Amino acid sequence: MTTNMRIGHGYDVHRLEQGRPLILGGVTIPYEKGLFGHSDADVLTHAVMDALLGAAGLEDIGSLFPDNDPDFLNISSMILLQRVAEKLYQERVQVINIDATLIAQAPKVAPYRLDMRKNLAAALGIPVDQVGVKATTEEHLGFTGDGSGMAAHAVALVERMS
Numbered sequence: 001m002t003t004n005m006r007i008g009h010g011y012d013v014h015r016l017e018q019g020r021p022l023i024l025g026g027v028t029i030p031y032e033k034g035l036f037g038h039s040d041a042d043v044l045t046h047a048v049m050d051a052l053l054g055a056a057g058l059e060d061i062g063s064l065f066p067d068n069d070p071d072f073l074n075i076s077s078m079i080l081l082q083r084v085a086e087k088l089y090q091e092r093v094q095v096i097n098i099d100a101t102l103i104a105q106a107p108k109v110a111p112y113r114l115d116m117r118k119n120l121a122a123a124l125g126i127p128v129d130q131v132g133v134k135a136t137t138e139e140h141l142g143f144t145g146d147g148s149g150m151a152a153h154a155v156a157l158v159e160r161m162s
């Protein structure tokens with residue numbers, strides 16, 4: 001039996017700074033700091049995009065959406081995710097599921113998880129039950145633990161249609 005299923009992994013980190021909105025999975029979350037970056041710095045969505053692109057054998061987001069390109073300054077990562085979805089469609093790659101983990105000491109994101117899943121699913125045009133979002137702390141250890149940044153991991157399973 002042959003299969004066209006492929007798995008991909010994505011990882012991203014952004015610094016937390018004063019004076020920036022905190023946007024995770026396309027949800028703006030009230031907090032004293034936000035993630036710094038060229039785009040909206042949505043670290044969770046960036047990890048998801050790289051997982052999908054990796055699974056599809058495409059170039060990563062750093063290559064597709066360079067951080068020195070003014071077109072992408074402060075752009076919503078939801079728009080970038082829609083562009084990734086278009087690329088997958090062109091490559092006849094269907095998303096089977098995504099599972100993402102945010103690593104952050106604060107704030108508590110549990111109340112926003114369902115909205116993040118809905119946003120990610122909507123941008124990709126897939127049902128919400130195919131998108132998982134989890135969050136964990138690192139017990140005050142390291143750069144996530146001291147609140148200087150957030151990290152995210154994601155895995156994606158896709159299938160190339162023949």
Ligand code: MG
Nearest residue numbers: 012013043046
């Ligand atoms: Mg990033």
